[in-house]
Amino acid sequence: MSYCKLEDKTATVTWHYGNGEKMTFIANTVPINVLVGSENYGFWTVDTYDDITQSYVAHYNGTEADIPETNGRTLQTVTGRVISTDSTTVAGSVRIRSAFFTPSTYNAYIKVLDVSGKQIFQDSSSSSTPPIFKVACGTSCPDGYCKCEIPEYPGYCCLDCAATATSIRLITNELRSKNG
Structure with a gap:
């Protein structure tokens, strides 16, 4: 499956293995294809x-x-x-x-390829399951993420909407319990 259009100029791939740390790769060539698997x-x-x-x-x-x-x-x-x-x-x-x-x-991997099939990035882990990934095109955030402005480069970040909503709910419930 191809991600992003020429006018997007970049594609940001975010992935993680299991419950591991999220990692990011920015492709300056678009559109891209992403392959994941494990051996x-x-x-x-x-x-x-x-x-x-x-x-x-x-x-x-x-x-x-x-x-x-x-x-x-x-x-x-x-x-x-x-x-x-x-x-x-x-x-x-x-x-x-x-x-x-x-x-x-075990070796799980993610590969990013240009539309001609040339590999432009690869990462692997000793995980037994393939990584979970999302792709954001240009300066937008992937589905399920909210865009927030920040002073550091690139001037914005993408926050997981569901995780942010859960945090807000927990803080609200804690404040309610303290204020009676």
């Missing part, structure tokens, strides 16, 4: 057998989406012997008995 990194345990070795367990590092092969080749971990290469096998027919993925780390 599980870990290792595959693949039990294969072939006509020569009969049984063999291999371990492959990578992401959960990776196919448990390296560049189309299945290698024996200890000796490095090729037990299969694409459709040509050195050790006869290779079959997979089982394949299990064990995650060890």
Whole structure:
């Protein structure tokens, strides 16, 4: 999905991972596309057998989406012997008995791309869930935010309307309880 128009001149992307700190990136190229996602990194345990070795367990590092092969080749971990290469096998027919993925780390990311698909920004975190983001075009605030003037650059800030309303309600209730 594309955000902002040429006449906006900038796009401000604000995001956070889980309950983490909010971060901001200002793109001077518009329109932009924003991609978010996460990957599980870990290792595959693949039990294969072939006509020569009969049984063999291999371990492959990578992401959960990776196919448990390296560049189309299945290698024996200890000796490095090729037990299969694409459709040509050195050790006869290779079959997979089982394949299990064990995650060890997580990597969530946000990427900002220009309309041609060129990446102009990327951030990542060890979060297991993708970040939540909002985009503001030009000098406006994203949906759900109120614009307030401030003396510092850029001369305004964007406040979360729901959070501000909650704070005002809490202060009002506290004052009412003290004034009877």
